[in-house]
Amino acid sequence: MTVKDRHADASPNPGAPDTNDEQLQRIWNKVVGRRAFLRQAGLASAVAVPASGILASSAAAKARIHRANDPTDGDFAILRFLCAAEIIESDLWEQYAGFGGQAGSPERPNDGQNPFYVSALQNLDGDMPQYISDNTDDEESHQMFINGYLMSKGQPPVSLEPFRNLPPSPATGGGGKNVLTNLQSLNVDTSWYLRYRAETNPDFGAMFGQAVTINNQPVIPVSDKETPPGDTVDSPAPDKSAAQQRIQAIANSAGFHFAMIEQGGSSLYTTMALKVTSLEVLRIVVAIGGVETNHFSLWHDKAGNAVADPLAGVTDPKTGTTFPNLNTGSEATQTNLILPEPCEFIPGLPACSVVRPTIDDLAGARAAVRGLTKDGLFTNQSDAFFHFINRLAREADEAEREIG
């Protein structure tokens, strides 16, 4: 029997899949039914409940469900900013995938074009190229979905195409098309590494330094001359040629940047969820946000391999960026402590293992733009770009949950 047959069957089948509306209707009916019963219990001895009253209450319930799903202007503002953030994520991940994704995949035929970079990434984990391609797929699906949702509600889609004016890296794998984001010289914020190992929470003022100092550092190959794409760096030991040290430092920096981007997404989505009104939009924000956290956890693990034996000790001969061994006996930096330490969360209650930060000032839309700008991701972007992204961010931050 197919799903269609089951729906055609006159007898109710509790195993048959419901639509979202039907599920919501059933949940709401239970709530309304319980309330109606309590209300009516006080009247039952005196009067019978007229059928018209029941019908009216059912219509009111339907109207309330409809309203519970209807996005507010604030919800649309949140989705617009998140869509822009996903377009930015897609752009940077597409660059990573072009150089270091999984080569030979029919779905993504242009991925993994730089074998030297791929071999360096594989010193962090043999599956890095596949993970990079998959993360890229996810970001593309996020932006396509959110724009699809906006359009389904009569809203214009978000586009950053007018700002796709930055030249790509000329190294093999750069693809030749202009990009939105700069990966050729970044200041990668690595404080997330210490933050998620701490029992304190930035939402209450805790500050964290850098686990590794990564400044003015490319995270993708920038020149075939200095890192010949046909070369390889098979062994993680640091006694290698200048080109091998350089490509390994570039790959290690990328490893830290992957986690930086995705932990930012985890905080941003959690913070935005607290402002959403519509149940349907809340479902979207929470469900996509969970995948950002999933990504972060994966990259957190891989970045740790850059600062543990046998790979630790790499120094970029050009920028001086160094990846020391962080297994020094302190839990503050121990590389396999990748799951979030319980930290202060709600005052007066026990510590809890949570996403942090999740307050506007540190993890809202404007904070996200500030963080990415400081990172160098938007270096050489136009004033018009900053004007546009800052407006979207301000509107998203100003959204408020409208539940009476």
Ligand SMILES: [Fe+2]
């Ligand atoms: Fe995403």
Ligand SMILES: [Fe+2]
């Ligand atoms: Fe992401």
